[in-house]
Amino acid sequence: MSTSRAPVSWAGCLLLLLCLPTCQRPQEPTEPVPPFSNKRVRDVNLLLLYDIYETDPTEADKAFKGKILSIEKVADLSWAKAIRRDGNGRQYIPVVRWRSGKPNETREIARFYLYRPENPIVEECRWSPQASGVKGICKGRWDGVIILENCSVFTHFVEGNDW
Numbered sequence: 001m002s003t004s005r006a007p008v009s010w011a012g013c014l015l016l017l018l019c020l021p022t023c024q025r026p027q028e029p030t031e032p033v034p035p036f037s038n039k040r041v042r043d044v045n046l047l048l049l050y051d052i053y054e055t056d057p058t059e060a061d062k063a064f065k066g067k068i069l070s071i072e073k074v075a076d077l078s079w080a081k082a083i084r085r086d087g088n089g090r091q092y093i094p095v096v097r098w099r100s101g102k103p104n105e106t107r108e109i110a111r112f113y114l115y116r117p118e119n120p121i122v123e124e125c126r127w128s129p130q131a132s133g134v135k136g137i138c139k140g141r142w143d144g145v146i147i148l149e150n151c152s153v154f155t156h157f158v159e160g161n162d163w
Contacts, residue, residue, distance in 0.1 A: 041070045041135055046095065046146075050109050053141045065140040069148060072133040072156055074112065079132040079153060083117070091117035093134065093151070110146040112136055114153075121152035129155035 044064070049071070053060040074095055075082055083091050095110040112134045114120045136151030 039068055041068045044069045044071055046071045046074065046110060047097075049146060050097070053146060057141060061140050064138045067138050068135065069138050070133065070135045070154075071112075071148075073131050073158065074110075074134050075132045077129060077132060077155060080120075083114075086111070093153075108145050110148070112151040113147070113149045115150040123152065123154040127157045130158045131156055 042064075049060075049064065049069075052063070075093060079093055082093055084094050085091055091114050093112040093114070094108050095112070096106040097109045099105040099107055113136070115136075133154050133156055134148060134151040135154065136148035139147040139149050141147065
């Protein structure tokens with residue numbers, strides 16, 4: 001009886017060894033650029049985007065949802081200190097705005113979820129950078145907050161004194 005089990009055991013071990021390489025967990029993305037980097041990017045002012053969503057959310061979704069947006073002046077150069085986690089543990093950069101007529105109250109207006117948050121992509125400006133921006137895919141607005149996903153960060157120079 002023990003001789004009849006030996007071929008089954010050897011076959012089981014062989015099957016396990018052959019299937020093991022194909023059953024591994026998928027690896028984290030290792031490419032140095034986000035998946036949308038070869039596609040068209042649309043430059044947008046965040047406050048204008050917010051106002052458009054406040055005025056007509058349906059039209060704003062038609063114009064921006066699913067599009068790759070580049071938004072300047074999102075944060076200063078120490079943007080990494082502002083990173084927060086949502087209820088699911090996902091890391092994002094929040095943007096808050098002072099409420100009109102209420103100088104002591106702020107409201108979150110946007111969340112930029114990072115692509116590879118443990119090692120985010122940062123495109124450095126060649127000149128003297130003064131601010132940070134993001135590039136990401138617009139997912140629309142949820143609970144009054146504009147959502148961009150798969151974001152990379154870039155630093156940029158700010159002209160004038162509007163920063």
